[in-house]
Amino acid sequence: MQYLLMIVGDKEPVDKAHADDMKNLMGAFMAYTRAMREAGVMIAGDPLQPISTATTVRVRDGKTQVLDGPFAESKEQLGGYYLIDVPDLDTALSWAERCPGAQYGAIEVRPIMVIPGA
Template structure:
């Protein structure tokens, strides 16, 4: 089953790090990604640009509303994700606990609802 690991953290933290700390951070995430790949659990992953680059779209009473920035203002922002393959929720939670982001933010684990299941529901 696929699970999405959503990585939330304070996006301003990266810019407060020294270049050596940033380099170390990249290496830690690279090692985590390689561990996922070696285990056959990695499906995909990406880092997101900061929230100031976001655009939010809603439809209210049939009319589109486009807003600059994220819809939610919070202390932690969605900064990236890993899409993984795991046998069950416990296995997905174990991978989430190993994610470097868990030490400085929050990892939300959500099962993916496969499109083919949704189409036949």
């Protein structure tokens, strides 16, 4: 089964003033990504640019609305994702547990819906 691991957390996972913390976090994510690849479970995964770069699009009554900013203002933001293929939820949860993002934020684990015949 495929699962999307969404890394959700505060806008700033670490204090940018502490370059060492940032470097440690980057290193942890790189090692995590490598471990996922080597285990053969990773399909895709990327960090996202900060929400200051987000643009939101809606079409209402035939009119396109383009707005600066994320779809919802909240403290918790999607910071990155991994798409993985593993046998079951427990395996997905064990990968989520190892994600460095779980240390400061939360990992939402969502199964990918399989559309029959598609």
